[in-house]
Amino acid sequence: MTKHSQAARRLKVLWDDLRAGDPGAVHAARKLTRRAQAELRVAEAGRQTERAWRDLRRAAAPLRDHDVAGGHLREALTELGVPADTLAYFDRTWAERRAALLAGTVWPGRPRGFDLASGWKGRARRLARQDGRKLQDSGEVALASHEAELWHAWRKRLKRYRYTLDLLGEVPAVVTDTLEALGRFQDAEVVLGLLHADPELLRYERARLIAREEVARHAAQRQVRELFPALAAQLTAPD
Known part of the structure; x- marks a missing residue:
């Protein structure tokens, strides 16, 4: 019995938000590429589909790493009790760095759906x-x-x-x-x-x-x- 890829179906819903750089969509898409990696091992989707999911994971990685690092840094700054203007400066400069990353991101085409073979x-x-x-x-x-x-x-x-x-x-x-x-x-x-x-x-x-x-x-x-x-x-x- 075949089964349709859950990763591909979920990615379709996220796609527009992902390309716009929404942090939640970036995080969810990264997780979906890992799920797709597992699904593709038991599918017969072909190398082109495998490459498409790999390329998407690599494209999203810098933004996701930036978001995770920023979260840890801001949490640390708060714990260390830095002044409010230091936090505001961090928020502004970190957002500027992210905007530059997003502007330089080249999104691949959306990977096609595939079936998990019998x-x-x-x-x-x-x-x-x-x-x-x-x-x-x-x-x-x-x-x-x-x-x-x-x-x-x-x-x-x-x-x-x-x-x-x-x-x-x-x-x-x-x-x-x-x-x-x-x-x-x-x-x-x-x-x-x-x-x-x-x-x-x-x-x-x-x-x-x-x-x-x-x-x-x-x-x-x-x-x-x-x-x-x-x-x-x-x-x-x-x-």
Whole structure:
């Protein structure tokens, strides 16, 4: 029995808002590209459709990263008790940076809809089993390393596993909890990258902001390590 792609259907509703740069639509579209990645593995949509979804994910990434980083920075500035005029200045300059990013964004054409071919559930179960074994091994490697790229690559593969499970009906809490912690780790990496790359960005608060994100990064890593035994049991569990 075939099934029509949920990602493509939902994207159609978001499309105009996405192209206008609406933050909520950008966030939702990024998530849909990850769902589509899982769906495409059990579909017969062709490489052109796969490339279209990949291109959309890459186009939306800078705006989404900017929005996430801005949220963390503003929250930090509020916690640090900066004056109201500093917050106002941040809001104005961050909005200007976003407007420039949006102006430079080249949106690809909207990816076409596709069907999950007959037998997709069986393929999804097999892929989830294969993913689980590989994710346990790559997770052990990432958690033993201080290389952020290894953590980021593992997070991307775990996302795909999460959406494959979602296709089949239910995602265990340990998977979503681990992804949430990995997401905070990656957000800290993005914010730290911005602060280190631009010494003039919030220069009077820069040292305290860097310290806060370093704390957040280490806390997220600690949480992932604490969750990993339960996650590993899920990844290697029989159907």
